[in-house]
Amino acid sequence: MHRNQNGNHFHGVNEGVPLGPDLPLEAVEVDIEDNHQGDELSNGGLGLGSTQSSSSKFLAPTVSDQALNTLNELREANLLCDAEISVGEHAFNVHRAIMCSCSSYFRAQFTGFNAVSRGFGAEGGASEQIHVVNIPGVRASIMNCVIQYAYLRKTNICDDNVHELLICADYVGMVGLVQQCKEYLSRTLTPENCVSIMGFARFRFLDDLHVKARNYTLRYFTEVAARNTDILDMNVTDFYAIISDDDLNTREEDYVWKMCVKWIDRDPENRKKHVAHLMTGVRLGLMTPKCFMEEVKEHPYVLQCDEAKPLIVDTFKFMYDLDFLNPQADELTTPPLAMPRLPHEVIFAIGGWSGGTSKGCIETYDTRADRWVNINAEDPAGPRAYHGTAVIGFKIYSIGGYDGVEYFNTCRVFDAVKKKWSEIAPMHCRRCYVSVAELNGQIYAIGGYDGHNRLNTVERFNPKTNQWSIIPPMNMQRSDASACTLKGRIYATGGFNGQECLDSAEFYDPTTNVWTRIANMNHRRSGVSCVAFKGQLYVIGGFNGTARLATGERFDPESQAWQFIREMNHSRSNFGLEIIDDMIFAIGGFNGVSTISHTECYVAETDEWMEATDMNIVRSALSANNVAGLPNKRDYIHKERDRLMEERRQRLMASAMARDEVGNGNPPHSLVATNDAALDDYESPNDDEDGNGHDQPQLALQQLGLPLPVPPLPHGQPAIAAPGGAQAQPQAQALAQPQPAPGQENRAVDDRGQENNRRFRVHLRNQRYGSHHEIRRRA
Numbered sequence: 001m002h003r004n005q006n007g008n009h010f011h012g013v014n015e016g017v018p019l020g021p022d023l024p025l026e027a028v029e030v031d032i033e034d035n036h037q038g039d040e041l042s043n044g045g046l047g048l049g050s051t052q053s054s055s056s057k058f059l060a061p062t063v064s065d066q067a068l069n070t071l072n073e074l075r076e077a078n079l080l081c082d083a084e085i086s087v088g089e090h091a092f093n094v095h096r097a098i099m100c101s102c103s104s105y106f107r108a109q110f111t112g113f114n115a116v117s118r119g120f121g122a123e124g125g126a127s128e129q130i131h132v133v134n135i136p137g138v139r140a141s142i143m144n145c146v147i148q149y150a151y152l153r154k155t156n157i158c159d160d161n162v163h164e165l166l167i168c169a170d171y172v173g174m175v176g177l178v179q180q181c182k183e184y185l186s187r188t189l190t191p192e193n194c195v196s197i198m199g200f201a202r203f204r205f206l207d208d209l210h211v212k213a214r215n216y217t218l219r220y221f222t223e224v225a226a227r228n229t230d231i232l233d234m235n236v237t238d239f240y241a242i243i244s245d246d247d248l249n250t251r252e253e254d255y256v257w258k259m260c261v262k263w264i265d266r267d268p269e270n271r272k273k274h275v276a277h278l279m280t281g282v283r284l285g286l287m288t289p290k291c292f293m294e295e296v297k298e299h300p301y302v303l304q305c306d307e308a309k310p311l312i313v314d315t316f317k318f319m320y321d322l323d324f325l326n327p328q329a330d331e332l333t334t335p336p337l338a339m340p341r342l343p344h345e346v347i348f349a350i351g352g353w354s355g356g357t358s359k360g361c362i363e364t365y366d367t368r369a370d371r372w373v374n375i376n377a378e379d380p381a382g383p384r385a386y387h388g389t390a391v392i393g394f395k396i397y398s399i400g401g402y403d404g405v406e407y408f409n410t411c412r413v414f415d416a417v418k419k420k421w422s423e424i425a426p427m428h429c430r431r432c433y434v435s436v437a438e439l440n441g442q443i444y445a446i447g448g449y450d451g452h453n454r455l456n457t458v459e460r461f462n463p464k465t466n467q468w469s470i471i472p473p474m475n476m477q478r479s480d481a482s483a484c485t486l487k488g489r490i491y492a493t494g495g496f497n498g499q500e501c502l503d504s505a506e507f508y509d510p511t512t513n514v515w516t517r518i519a520n521m522n523h524r525r526s527g528v529s530c531v532a533f534k535g536q537l538y539v540i541g542g543f544n545g546t547a548r549l550a551t552g553e554r555f556d557p558e559s560q561a562w563q564f565i566r567e568m569n570h571s572r573s574n575f576g577l578e579i580i581d582d583m584i585f586a587i588g589g590f591n592g593v594s595t596i597s598h599t600e601c602y603v604a605e606t607d608e609w610m611e612a613t614d615m616n617i618v619r620s621a622l623s624a625n626n627v628a629g630l631p632n633k634r635d636y637i638h639k640e641r642d643r644l645m646e647e648r649r650q651r652l653m654a655s656a657m658a659r660d661e662v663g664n665g666n667p668p669h670s671l672v673a674t675n676d677a678a679l680d681d682y683e684s685p686n687d688d689e690d691g692n693g694h695d696q697p698q699l700a701l702q703q704l705g706l707p708l709p710v711p712p713l714p715h716g717q718p719a720i721a722a723p724g725g726a727q728a729q730p731q732a733q734a735l736a737q738p739q740p741a742p743g744q745e746n747r748a749v750d751d752r753g754q755e756n757n758r759r760f761r762v763h764l765r766n767q768r769y770g771s772h773h774e775i776r777r778r779a
Contacts, residue, residue, distance in 0.1 A: 051465075062564040070097060072151040079577030081587055083110060084148065090140035096131060102150050104173035109133045118161025130204035135172075142168050142285075149177045157184045170204065182209045189216045191223035216328045218247045219344050225259045236732045239263055239372050244281030248345045251581045254291040264301060276307035284315045285338030290321075311337075332645040339641060340368040345580050345628040346636045347377075349397060349587055349615060353385040353574075354595050354678055358403045360384070364636040365599070367581050370613045371638035377420045386480075386574070388436025388444045388621035392463060396625055397424070399445050399461075400431035407432045407451040413460070416627055419635070425466045427459050435672060437490045439602055440509065444471075446492050447478035454479045454498045458508070474515050475506055480540070480574070486532035487557065491518075493539050494525035496733075501545045502527040505555070509665070522553055522562055527573030533584055534604060540567070540586060543573040547594040552602070566607045570598045585612065587617035590620040 074080055081093035099106040104330060110131050135143070142164050147170075149155040156166060157180060166181035185197055186209065198213035200206075216223055217231075219241075231239070242248065243256050250256055255689070258279045264271040279302075284292060292315065302308045314715050315337060349367040351358065351370075360383030362375040379398070387401025387408070396414045400407075407430040431448030436445070443461040445468075447454070454477040459468045473493060481495025481502070493505040501524040506517045525542030532538075535556075540552035548571040553562045568586060575589025584602040586609075588595070597615040602608070630636065638644070 001768050013427045022370075027675075032139070051511075056120075061162050061775060064567065068152050071095070072148070073281075075151060083133070085143060085144045086132060086134040087138045087140055087200070092143060094147060094150075099147075099150050102153075106133065106172060110754050121686055126204050129353075131712075138168055143503055144260035146172060146174065146177065149174065149180075149707060155180075155710075159188065164459060167204070182206060186212045189213060191220050191227045194220070194224060195234070196227050199230070203675055212243075212264065215247070217242065218245055219249045221248050221250050221259075222255055225262075226253055234263070236271070236277070239283050240278060243278065246339075246342050247342055247344070250341070253287045254295075255286065255289065256282045257284075257296055257596075261295075261299070261301070263354070270300050272304070275301040276311065279308055279311050280336075282335060283339065283341070284311065284573045285318050285335065286340065289319070289340050296595075325570055326653060331643075332649055334642045338645065339445055340644065342633065343580075343637060344628050344633075345367045346579050346630060346633060347587070348625050348636075349576055349577075350389060350396065350398065350623050350625070351384050351387060351401070352415070352588065352617075352744065353617040354617060356569050358383040358385040359617065359619055359622075360635060361619075363615055363617065365580070365585070366637040369638040369641060369644055371644075372615045373636060373638055374616055375636065377414070377419045377421075379414070380422065381410075381423070382735040385497040386432045386434075386443065386778065387621075388431075388434045388439040389625050391625045391627055392438060392441060393445070394627060394630060396627065397443055397461070397463075398429065398623070399436045399443065400434040400448060402432040408450070416630055416636075417632055424463075425461070425468055425469050427461075428470060429455060429457060429459070433481075433496075435478065435481045435492055435495075437483040437485050439485045439488070439490055444508070445482070446490070447474060447481055448508055453477075455498065467500075471508075472513055472515060473519055474508075476502065478502065480526045480528075482528045482530040484530050484532045484537070486537055491532075491555075491626040492531065493530045493537070494521065494542055496526040500524070501543060516760050518555065519560055521555075521561060523549060523551055524566065525549065527575075527579035527590075529575055529586070531579055531584060533579055536588075537585060540577060540584070540602075541572045541575060541589065547571070548590065550627060561657035565602070566609060568602075568609050569600050569611065570596060570597065572598075572620075576622050578624040580626050580627050583727040585624070587624050588622055594618075627702075683746060717759060 003054045019242060043748065054179075075098075078093045081095055083094050083096045084097065085094055085099075087093045096106075096110045097169060100110055110133070113228065142161060145155040145157075145161065145165055146168055155165075162181050162184055166178055166185075166302070169177035171180060185201075189197060189212070194216045198210055198217060201210035201213055231242070234242070240772045248256065254312060260275075260282065262276060264278075279296075284296065287296065297312055299537050302312065305370050314335075315692070318335060318338060344367055347362045349365070349369070351360060351362075353359065360378040362377055363372045365372055366376055378732075384398065384401035384403050389570045390397050390399070394416045396416060398412045398414065400409065400411070402408065407413070410426045410429040411426060411431040412421055414422050426447055429448075430450040431445055432451070434448035435446040436443065437446065441463070443463070445455060445459045445461070447458070449455065456474040456477045458471050458473060461468050461756060472520050476495075477497040478495030480494055483492045483493055485491075485509075490508040490510075491505060492507070495502045503515065503524040504520075505521060506515050508515050521539060523542070524543075524544045526537065528539060528541040528542030530537060535557075537555040537557070539555070542549050550568040550571040552565045552568065554565055555562050570586075570592050572586065572589030573592075576585075576587035576726055578585050578587070582604075584604075585599060586602070588597055590596070597618040599612040599614055600609050601612055603610065
């Protein structure tokens with residue numbers, strides 16, 4: 001495509017090849033549905049008019065850049081021009097045929113009955129007819145862009161002219177130019193302008209642009225709420241449609257309520273009457289209790305509104321209903337005020353090692369419902385572990401790995417939209433324990449183990465050519481390392497060189513094609529995972545040659561220094577690490593004794609790890625990738641969202657029963673073994689405030705006379721605990737907890753009944769609603 005030397009903002013569709021005598025007609029046939037709609041001569045040279053519309057196929061409308069530029073030069077030199085376009089005091093000489101080829105308006109003007117012409121000649125000689133079209137209300141610079149597009153199929157589109165240019169192009173019927181303007185607006189969406197573009201698109205009946213701008217607003221709602229002022233000028237209908245949408249992307253419902261308050265504050269006298277209506281769009285049951293109690297329940301707008309009081313009562317009833325743990329209660333249905341919204345990103349956990357064999361299973365994580373979902377889309381080529389993966393668009397590329405017998409150089413790609421696997425070109429080397437990263441649309445396979453040697457070689461895959469190429473090797477041999485992309489560089493961290501676990505790290509700069517060492521990490525780490533997060537490199541877990549690590553550290557490229565972060569709740573190596581919802585998720589792995597399914601997430605703002613729901617399958621050596629914006633995301637999220645509270649109730653009942661059995665000193669082995677994860681899950685941040693928190697749910701249940709039958713097993717819990725695994729220590733600790741004498745326990749119930757009841761309610765609330773829906777802080 002020819003690009004004007006005066007600017008970088010030229011947008012065009014003339015990327016075809018010249019139609020010459022050596023090009024067979026079959027080579028340029030295309031389906032009519034795939035053709036760029038609108039312009040009758042889309043690329044300006046074949047003169048294929050509407051007479052072809054009845055045909056199922058026609059010649060591809062292409063013309064060379066040289067021909068287009070020649071036509072434009074003739075116009076600028078006023079050669080062979082036979083028409084004039086007048087805007088204000090400016091006039092442009094044009095060729096009627098060229099303008100008619102891409103504009104229904106000019107075609108009607110130049111060929112219709114109302115065409116205006118002006119005759120002129122020399123001394124009575126034969127006169128020529130110059131057709132004149134006058135278009136009022138259009139600036140000369142805008143008309144110049146329109147005419148330029150008619151000749152070149154590209155023009156200079158920028159922030160200053162795109163709206164006016166789109167209106168003019170729509171007026172004169174240049175569908176191709178309208179499309180280019182819409183594409184420019186779609187590419188330049190920001191949290192600051194998305195609402196105004198959404199309003200502009202609706203006013204101009206540009207439905208596709210309106211959908212894109214609205215989806216952008218929903219996806220980046222947190223940034224929009226913080227930086228956009230146009231959203232405060234929306235009418236109540238449009239504003240409610242945004243905040244109540246299931247696709248609204250927010251980690252905390254607190255942000256939605258605060259946005260509602262800001263909207264009312266814009267015009268409180270006229271808007272505060274809508275507070276109850278807006279509250280029905282906020283998922284009040286998913287708010288943090290502190291925000292609900294302090295900023296909703298006690299807010300003046302709410303206190304002054306009678307219609308809001310039933311909503312407050314319903315939320316209180318939902319949060320504090322003791323029937324939640326009553327085994328005789330009817331099955332719970334998740335109410336609208338607690339229905340999780342839909343995620344915009346989905347984590348894919350693919351493959352891995354479990355039970356002495358490689359796995360091909362796929363699970364996805366629904367961050368809004370805090371549930372792992374089994375996906376029936378295993379690779380028909382077979383399972384693999386210790387592989388690497390990278391995401392480009394909606395495709396997940398699986399690189400290298402090991403299946404228990406063979407070390408792979410083969411590579412596979414999973415299309416998350418079509419749910420199909422396919423083969424791509426193999427690497428030059430077999431690579432197990434390989435590190436994989438994506439940069440600028442290309443995939444890098446770094447180091448690994450080929451079955452004989454630890455590698456320092458690196459290969460780069462270009463999806464457009466389906467080819468691997470060798471790039472300069474690393475300074476160190478690294479297998480079982482980890483790599484990620486940060487600020488245009490690929491960082492490789494840790495690993496094993498055949499003799500020792502490594503604490504070194506280095507980065508590759510594609511502009512210099514060189515690997516450069518950085519400062520060593522604080523710990524040696526093999527089987528490590530790393531991610532780029534908030535402008536820094538986070539390196540977590542691994543094996544130091546002696547033990548599996550729970551430690552993590554981050555590297556600041558500016559200061560060139562490593563700094564420790566809070567330790568994980570679980571030591572692990574060979575695990576998945578991915579970012580979603582502005583949190584780092586650690587998934588599965590090996591803890592030194594057994595393979596685990598534990599999932600936890602790191603919140604950088606508070607430097608803390610929180611527990612999330614475990615995977616359905618225990619495994620290590622898996623890969624984890626975040627895929628955003630899937631058009632078929634409903635295929636990968638938790639389906640029974642209306643049963644989330646019932647599932648939660650079953651898990652808590654199992655936990656209460658297990659704790660009751662342990663407290664009575666007669667723990668059935670199978671019950672304790674199968675509910676260890678549920679015991680951990682039952683801890684909350686308020687448990688240890690006065691040293692009595694752990695026993696309060698059981699005391700309250702006894703006080704209320706609620707029976708405690710054995711409930712069904714929690715979803716995803718294995719029937720048998722791994723012998724000698726991570727469960728042994730929590731069980732021993734639970735069994736070793738001192739129990740009060742019967743008389744002392746009765747006195748505690750009699751003297752502190754009300755306090756126990758209050759604390760039990762708080763305990764349940766913290767278990768059911770955390771800062772991230774179902775994700776729980778660990779005590």
